[in-house]
Amino acid sequence: MTKNKSRNIKGLKLVKPLLQLLVSVIALCLVLAKTDLGKLVSIMRSANPWYILVSIVFFNISKLFNAIRLNRFFRLIGIKLSFIYNIKLYYLGMFYNLFLPGGVGGDGYKIYVLQKNHGLKTINVFHAVFWDRLSGIFALVFLSTILLLPSSFALRFPGLVPFAWLQIILVYPVALIVNRIFYRQFMEVFALATVESLLVQATQVISAYFILLALAHHGNIIDYLTIFLISTVATIIPITVGGAGTREVTFFFLLNLLHLETGPGIALSLIFFAISALSSLAGILSRIRHEKSAAVFPETELQ
Numbered sequence: 001m002t003k004n005k006s007r008n009i010k011g012l013k014l015v016k017p018l019l020q021l022l023v024s025v026i027a028l029c030l031v032l033a034k035t036d037l038g039k040l041v042s043i044m045r046s047a048n049p050w051y052i053l054v055s056i057v058f059f060n061i062s063k064l065f066n067a068i069r070l071n072r073f074f075r076l077i078g079i080k081l082s083f084i085y086n087i088k089l090y091y092l093g094m095f096y097n098l099f100l101p102g103g104v105g106g107d108g109y110k111i112y113v114l115q116k117n118h119g120l121k122t123i124n125v126f127h128a129v130f131w132d133r134l135s136g137i138f139a140l141v142f143l144s145t146i147l148l149l150p151s152s153f154a155l156r157f158p159g160l161v162p163f164a165w166l167q168i169i170l171v172y173p174v175a176l177i178v179n180r181i182f183y184r185q186f187m188e189v190f191a192l193a194t195v196e197s198l199l200v201q202a203t204q205v206i207s208a209y210f211i212l213l214a215l216a217h218h219g220n221i222i223d224y225l226t227i228f229l230i231s232t233v234a235t236i237i238p239i240t241v242g243g244a245g246t247r248e249v250t251f252f253f254l255l256n257l258l259h260l261e262t263g264p265g266i267a268l269s270l271i272f273f274a275i276s277a278l279s280s281l282a283g284i285l286s287r288i289r290h291e292k293s294a295a296v297f298p299e300t301e302l303q
Contacts, residue, residue, distance in 0.1 A: 043215055043263050043264060043267045044215075044267050044270070044271065046215075046216065047211075047214040047215055047267075047271065048213070048214040048216070049214075050214075051210045051211070051213045051214035052210070052211065052214045052271065052275075054210045055207045055208075055210035055211045055214065055271075055272075055275060056207075056275050056278070056279065058203050058204070058206045058207040058210065059203075059204065059207040059272075059275050059276070059279060060279055061203045062199075062200050062201070062203035062204045062207065063090065063091070063094070063279065064087065065196050065199045065200045065203065066090070066132075066136070066196075066200045067086055067087050067090035067091075068086075068196060069132060069135065069193050069196040069197065069200070070086070070090065070128070070129070070132045071083075071086040072189050072192070072193060072196075073128040073129075073131060073132055073186055073189070073193070074086075074114070074125075074128055076128070076185050076186055076188070076189065077120065077124045077125065077127070077128050077185060078118070078120060078124075079114055079118050079120065079125070079128075088283070089110060089113070090110075090283075091279075091280065091282045091283035092106075092109070092283035092284065093106030093107065093109055093110045093283065094106055094276075094279070094280040094283050095280040095281065095283035095284045096109045096283075097280075098276065098277055098280045107129050107133075110125075110129060111125045111126055111129055127183060127185070128186075131179075131183045131186055133236075134175075134178070135175075135193050135194070135196075135197045136197055136200060136201070137233070137236065138171055138172065138174075138175040138194075138197065139194070139197035139198050139200065139201045140201055140229055140232055140233050141167065141171050141233070142168065142171045142172065142198070143198065143201050143202065143205070143229055144226060144229035144230050144232075144233065145164050145167045145168050145171070146168060147205075147222060147225055147226040147229060148160070148164050148226050149161065149164055149165075150222055151222045151223045151226045152220065152222075152223045152258045152260070153223070153226065153258070156257075156258060172194065175190075175194070176190060201229065201232075204232070205225055205228065205229065207272070207275070208224075208225055208228045208268060208272060209221070209225060211267075211268050211271050211272060211275075212224060212225075212264065212268060214271075215264050215267055215268065215271075217264040220258075220260055223255075223258060223260060224255075224260075224264065224265055224268065227250065227251055227254045227255065227265060228251075228268065228272075230250060230254065231246070231247040231250035231251055231269065232247070234246045234247065234249075234250045235247055247269045247272070247273070248266055248269045248270070251265035251266055251268070251269050252265070252266060
């Protein structure tokens with residue numbers, strides 16, 4: 001019975017990534033089937049490599065901000081990691097999130113390693129990782145709504161404007177209430193973590209902007225960047241491999257809704273995924289040992 005149960009669990013773990021891969025492939029096929037592939041390839045081939053390089057830099061700056069914010073939450077639950085160790089662990093988590101989404105997964109891997117090395121309850125480490133994610137979502141909602149106001153969405157759907165203002169006004173009071181009720185252990189860094197969360201998303205928007213410049217696309221920039229942030233919210237739902245397919249479908253649907261050219265949006269999405277995948281390779285190339293002695297530094301060295 002035990003062996004059969006173990007086999008069933010392993011079987012279920014294999015099913016999830018296969019389903020995610022299938023959904024990604026189907027989504028990409030649906031989008032590409034309705035896209036002028038020749039034009040899309042032409043757009044991507046003519047991309048300015050220098051602007052792409054700047055985009056890669058800003059993408060990784062966003063990840064550094066994210067790793068710093070997460071480490072701040074770790075400290076509040078008693079985990080003191082050196083700056084370098086934390087960055088390496090974060091990038092390794094990125095790699096697992098992208099390439100092993102249905103197995104260990106980046107977040108699950110970090111929770112496992114830190115719980116094992118520090119002897120804390122798994123739930124405490126989970127809360128730190130989960131609140132880090134929630135902080136990012138609040139920032140995404142806030143910034144995407146701000147960009148929506150001057151975009152074509154507000155002109156085409158004026159009924160959205162009052163709700164957008166209401167959302168902008170309420171998003172951080174709601175975040176504060178959630179923090180105070182459910183995550184009091186992180187309350188003391190709420191303001192600082194909020195700023196870091198906004199910096200994470202802002203630098204990703206700048207990264208997307210430079211991809212548009214690389215593609216020599218200068219029209220309706222605000223619309224493309226608004227959709228970029230909305231598509232980032234969509235990729236949080238773990239139904240595809242690393243968000244592949246979800247972002248492209250979001251771009252295709254919303255650009256069609258605004259009667260805008262879909263090619264640059266899909267090219268932006270594909271290049272951004274490629275940058276994410278390329279950057280995540282740093283995690284596996286700098287594989288680290290996870291002995292507690294390598295992870296823990298005296299508190300005075302971390303301040």
